[in-house]
Amino acid sequence: MSINLSEPAVQLRELRLKTITGYSGDAEHLLGCTKTGTLQNRERSFSQCGSCGADQVMNMLLTLQDAAVVEHGPAGCGGDIPFRNGGFRTGNRRLGLDVHNVHYINTNLDEKDVIYGGADKLEKAIREARRRFDPKAIFVTTTCTSAIIGDDVPGICDEMERELGIPVAATLCEGFRTNIWATGFDSASHSILRKIVKPPRKKQEDLINVICFTHRYHYEDVFRQLGLRPNYIVPFSTIGQLEYISEAAATAQYCETLGSYLAAGLEENYGVPEIKAPAPFGIAASDEYLREIGRMFHKEKDVEKVIASEKEKIAPQLEDLRKKLSGKTAFVGAGGPLAYSIMGMLEDFDMKLTGGYIWHHDQRFDNDDPRLDVLSFHVKHFGNFPLGVCNKQSFEVVNALNHYKPDLYISRHMSPAWAIKLGIPGFLHGIEPSEMLYEGLIRYGELIYHTIANPAFAKNIARHSKLPYTDWWFEQDAFTFLGGEADA
Ligand code: SF4
Structure with a gap:
């Protein structure tokens, strides 16, 4: 870990986490190169935008x-x-x-x-x-x-x-x-750890910090059943709330890109352990996440009961969604861990992943624990898939969408308008309803179904739109402008 709170500047992600912004290949290959330490960043000779x-x-x-x-x-x-x-x-x-x-x-x-x-x-x-x-x-x-x-x-x-x-x-x-761009999360977390968080007065054994954006309330019910209280941070918190996040019994994440540094800083400086499991998106990750909480809080039996009852509750709706969505194809563009979390949910609906582009790839996290590696988790449970690291370059995403022609595009950060102009229905991930844990999975499935049930809107938009890209570009490989050698 490289958390030095005596310095005003956070150490950069490209140094700390060996983050790369250019890659073309597949998930297993990316994982393999990451593990063997042979992954090289590939710079672009042309970039359309930055963050x-x-x-x-x-x-x-x-x-x-x-x-x-x-x-x-x-x-x-x-x-x-x-x-x-x-x-x-x-x-x-x-x-x-x-x-x-x-x-x-x-x-x-x-x-x-x-x-x-x-x-x-x-x-x-x-x-x-x-x-x-x-x-x-x-x-x-x-x-x-x-x-x-x-x-x-x-x-x-x-x-x-x-x-x-x-x-x-x-x-x-x-x-x-x-x-x-995600180094910005770390800079903000660094300031909070340096200047706001105080040593604990007394540990609160039922309190879990949940590092998230605005996705609140969706943990309440499940946490309550386990006798735990979520403390949602950082957006919409008060300074008073942040001062004593050191008193929590654990820290959970919405996405490792967002909270890697803050969670590791709390663990290193105040002994608040991070929950070492993927964020709870989809059945497999939610099971794993709750079981890890069970192990940490010695509530293994209670957790099994919650998992069983939550799954029973959603079973009919999940079955219905599977019937509607089975075999539909999807492409995902999002930040790394969150993209894999979304892909896990698509598997639960028996959808077919044509591929995904992530914005950057962190080769490690601040708490360098393999249980936090959502990509490994995804590949182990669901197998390999085509994967690119595109640094939010729209021209590469549009090229891939035109190539794969999925039934659905799910995008984070970048507008789904590019897909819709190609006649592909899509939505911006991050809008309500929230998608975590078991009921969240159903809400997400309904959002997907409503987006693709009638593609007429996207088809009409495509008929009346002109993309700025030429036919030449669509004939090229999406990563034509990546320099360097592809990793062996
Ligand atoms: S918006 Fe960001 S990148 Fe642009 S000038 Fe300001 S600090 Fe620099």
Whole structure:
């Protein structure tokens, strides 16, 4: 593990987890090369788009109820804030929490600041954030501009922390710092671990931290049956809630990409063990996940009862969904562990996976335990499948969709509009209903069925759409622009 909380910057994912962004082949081959340490990253000679690590920092920190974020950069870096504000307000409303705007200030660096430095502006913005929002903590995020001009953001934050008497955390996440956008999750987690989390007062033996986005409530029923309480973090939490996540008895994940660093940091620094099992998507992973909880909390018999009763509850609906979906083909584009979790659910519906593209591939996780490896879990239970690592490059995904022509495209992050313009029904994973555990599987199956039951919408859109790609591109291999040698 490389968690050094004395440093303001998190170690980059490409160094820590040996993350790669380019690969073409299949799941077994990727796993084999990862295990033997022979996997080489393959860079592209052409990229259509990129993603900024600050994006993921904002996903986590801007959705805290009583903190403020000061983004030290030009106003353009805050172009996503209105969209995030909408998501925050909607999320609060859905969760029955106080509906309010995000607490955000941008230092609006300009040409003059690039020459003379932006330290004064930053100090002023931090004081203004304190005056305007009265936050319990302030997170100062960096941008390409503030990093290029070399403002001493950690030093200023320490000074302001002394002046204001609340945590002021430098969160170093400028876009060019890393090739891996998910490093942003780690930067936010690093700040939380460094500046917010306190040593436990007393352990809470029934409390499980659940690192997730907005997928709350879906654990409640199953956890309650086991005498456990979920503590959903980080989005929509309060600073008070985060201060004592060190008191929990365990940490669970929605997706290892999101919470690898935070879970490992809690384990290393406060002895809060991570649940070493794949996230509970689909029958096999949900069984494994609950059994691991059973082992950790010495509730093995209770867990078996819960598994049996939950499966019995969903059996008729699952059977019905299998009849409707059996043999339908699907292609998945998502972040690694989550993509494999989605694929596991497709297997439960007896659907046929034509392949999947993931955004990047982490060769290890911060808690480097093979039980967390969802790809291994998937291959062991369901077998091999065509797999690519595409770094969110739409042109590669569109090429693959045109090649495989699946009945369904499931996408995370990237709009499914590309598929729909090809006449392929699709949806953006992450919209409600949530898909975890047994009842979640049924909700997900219904979403799939409703998406593909009538493909007329996608077909009509395709008839009236013109894609920007030429026939030439569709005749090429999707990974034509990957350089380097394919791994043997
Ligand atoms: S930090 Fe850099 S990559 Fe991120 S939005 Fe600003 S300029 Fe773009």
